[in-house]
Amino acid sequence: xxxxxxxxxxxxxxxxxxxxxxxxxxxxxxxxxxxxxxxxxxxxxxxxxxxxxxxxxxxxxxxxxxxxxxxxxxxxxxxxxxxxxxxxxxxxxxxxxxxxxxxxxxxxxxxxxxxxxxxxxxxxxxxxxxxxxxxxxxxxxxxxxxxxxxxxxxxxxxxxxxxxxxxxxxxxxxxxxxxxxxxxxxxxxxxxxxxxxxxxxxxxxxxxxxxxxxxxxxxxxxxxxxxxxxxxxxxxxxxxxxxxxxxxxxxxxxxxxxxxxxxxxxxxxxxxxxxxxxxxxxxxxxxxxxxxxxxxxxxxxxxxxxxxxxx
Amino acid sequence: xxxxxxxxxxxxxxxxxxxxxxxxxxxxxxxxxxxxxxxxxxxxxxxxxxxxxxxxxxxxxxxxxxxxxxxxxxxxxxxxxxxxxxxxxxxxxxxxxxxxxxxxxxxxxxxxxxxxxxxxxxxxxxxxxxxxxxxxxxxxxxxxxxxxxxxxxxxxxxxxxxxxxxxxxxxxxxxxxxxxxxxxxxxxxxxxxxxxxxxxxxxxxxxxxxxxxxxxxxxxxxxxxxxxxxxxxxxxxxxxxxxxxxxxxxxxxxxxxx
Numbered sequence: 001x002x003x004x005x006x007x008x009x010x011x012x013x014x015x016x017x018x019x020x021x022x023x024x025x026x027x028x029x030x031x032x033x034x035x036x037x038x039x040x041x042x043x044x045x046x047x048x049x050x051x052x053x054x055x056x057x058x059x060x061x062x063x064x065x066x067x068x069x070x071x072x073x074x075x076x077x078x079x080x081x082x083x084x085x086x087x088x089x090x091x092x093x094x095x096x097x098x099x100x101x102x103x104x105x106x107x108x109x110x111x112x113x114x115x116x117x118x119x120x121x122x123x124x125x126x127x128x129x130x131x132x133x134x135x136x137x138x139x140x141x142x143x144x145x146x147x148x149x150x151x152x153x154x155x156x157x158x159x160x161x162x163x164x165x166x167x168x169x170x171x172x173x174x175x176x177x178x179x180x181x182x183x184x185x186x187x188x189x190x191x192x193x194x195x196x197x198x199x200x201x202x203x204x205x206x207x208x209x210x211x212x213x214x215x216x217x218x219x220x221x222x223x224x225x226x227x228x229x230x231x232x233x234x235x236x237x238x239x240x241x242x243x244x245x246x247x248x249x250x251x252x253x254x255x256x257x258x259x260x261x262x263x264x265x266x267x268x269x270x271x272x273x274x275x276x277x278x279x280x281x282x283x284x285x286x287x288x289x290x291x292x293x294x295x296x297x298x299x300x301x302x303x304x305x306x307x308x309x310x311x
Numbered sequence: 312x313x314x315x316x317x318x319x320x321x322x323x324x325x326x327x328x329x330x331x332x333x334x335x336x337x338x339x340x341x342x343x344x345x346x347x348x349x350x351x352x353x354x355x356x357x358x359x360x361x362x363x364x365x366x367x368x369x370x371x372x373x374x375x376x377x378x379x380x381x382x383x384x385x386x387x388x389x390x391x392x393x394x395x396x397x398x399x400x401x402x403x404x405x406x407x408x409x410x411x412x413x414x415x416x417x418x419x420x421x422x423x424x425x426x427x428x429x430x431x432x433x434x435x436x437x438x439x440x441x442x443x444x445x446x447x448x449x450x451x452x453x454x455x456x457x458x459x460x461x462x463x464x465x466x467x468x469x470x471x472x473x474x475x476x477x478x479x480x481x482x483x484x485x486x487x488x489x490x491x492x493x494x495x496x497x498x499x500x501x502x503x504x505x506x507x508x509x510x511x512x513x514x515x516x517x518x519x520x521x522x523x524x525x526x527x528x529x530x531x532x533x534x535x536x537x538x539x540x541x542x543x544x545x546x547x548x549x550x551x552x553x554x555x556x557x558x559x560x561x562x563x564x565x566x567x568x569x
Contacts, residue, residue, distance in 0.1 A: 136455070139455055264483065265481065265483035265491045265493060265542075267384065267386050267423040267542050268374075268384035268386075268423075268425075269372035269373065269374070269384050269385070269386040269423065270372075270386065272372075272374055273372070287375070288375075288376075291374045291375060291376065291378060292378045294374075295374065295378035295379050295382070296378070296379075299382070302540070305481050305493070306479035306480075306481070306495045306540075307477070307479040
């Protein structure tokens with residue numbers, strides 16, 4: 001009897017503790033020399049994935065570790081830090097944030113004392129929107145967000161376009177289009193290109209802050225980079241141009257579809273009911289992202305059919 | 312002895328069948344396909360507890376979730392129902408449930424517009440036919456909320472009143488000579504639920520054709536989105552709308568030839 005209650009107590013103890021901290025089960029996947037990626041699920045935010053839908057990464061240079069994006073929560077950041085410590089004893093010297101979306105920066109909190117850099121416009125956007133994002137993430141992801149807070153005062157504006165850290169010659173390419181400013185990082189030593197959310201792979205794009213023309217221009221720039229491996233913000237890492245081409249193809253289709261529909265007098269719900277080409281059918285999160293994109297992009301085109309709004 | 316027993320049994324069977332049917336009919340009247348906690352209340356308040364049929368011919372198109380709770384697109388289409396007197400649109404779990412009432416006198420019984428929602432809710436259209444029956448259709452909308460209690464964008468703009476009730480419109484003529492008419496009216500459509508901002512919304516819109524006949528009438532309530540956009544469709548070979556009249560809760564009027 002005592003034995004049985006002890007067993008019950010033991011399980012209660014385990015489950016109580018398991019509820020305390022969400023386990024992201026982060027595995028650092030080595031994709032090139034000194035270069036690792038934590039590959040996120042090709043899903044939408046959920047309680048189950050704790051917001052881990054994003055690819056974050058790090059480069060172990062002779063001078064220390066450079067992190068690219070810190071994930072969706074404080075817990076994610078902490079577990080990322082732990083996973084890095086298990087791979088290298090080099091100190092973490094720098095964090096780069098590719099853009100201002102919540103799944104890319106909310107882990108910052110786990111890296112106190114480490115300088116964090118982002119493009120100046122990204123910092124502006126963060127100051128404006130980070131708290132709203134945080135509220136939304138608690139709602140979408142739940143307890144995995146535990147203790148996550150927004151800290152933007154410690155983020156410094158990035159002002160250099162390249163630097164050499166040991167053997168790793170890093171190039172910082174300032175682009176835009178997915179958001180008002182998107183940072184792309186190219187490591188000349190390994191040929192690894194971190195595109196942030198300027199490319200998606202086998203996953204429908206998120207477009208709440210998209211500027212399609214700028215985005216397409218940015219894809220032209222990315223295409224010219226002589227990379228060996230491309231790390232999209234969401235979706236599989238690959239050695240070919242597929243993430244760039246898919247992103248372009250989908251974005252062009254999306255904009256054309258919505259603008260044509262508005263020009264022909266279609267209502268938003270009628271646009272949502274339009275057929276989606278077969279070549280995009282395998283993209284994950286397709287229906288949900290299409291609905292979101294129509295919600296954001298339709299009003300932009302609708303302004304063209306009515307008189308200009310004064311505000 | 313045996314026959315008395317049989318007669319009694321027969322009576323019991325008949326009674327059972329009769330009451331069973333009656334009770335099925337009664338529950339069918341009441342059973343809400345959307346399982347909303349406030350359906351009974353909506354039935355009383357909005358549809359005056361009048362007879363209701365849940366009817367698939369009422370198509371309510373909405374996105375599966377509200378990405379922008381201040382602008383949720385709603386499209387109502389009614390197929391193959393004649394003698395329509397009124398279409399009422401309501402959202403059971405919104406703080407203000409009644410969205411609009413539409414009387415399509417000589418215009419298709421279809422209407423699109425956008426609304427503000429505060430939380431997940433059924434969105435429904437009740438179509439009243441001349442026999443006094445409400446035909447009801449609807450769907451659940453998933454929403455995180457905040458649409459009704461958020462201040463309008465124009466409430467933060469100094470010169471919003473300069474464009475108040477300005478109307479902009481477009482007409483598309485379809486292959487079958489029917490036409491689509493879309494119009495936008497500049498108005499904050501304040502719900503009164505945002506702190507410090509009193510309610511202020513368009514109450515009535517009347518649509519006229521070239522012969523100065525009223526072809527449609529829309530009574531609007533607080534949940535309609537800011538600077539509302541409406542889409543209506545005319546029947547083939549009827550005149551397209553040429554004039555809009557209306558007023559808001561402060562007595563401002565518009566009378567615009569298009």
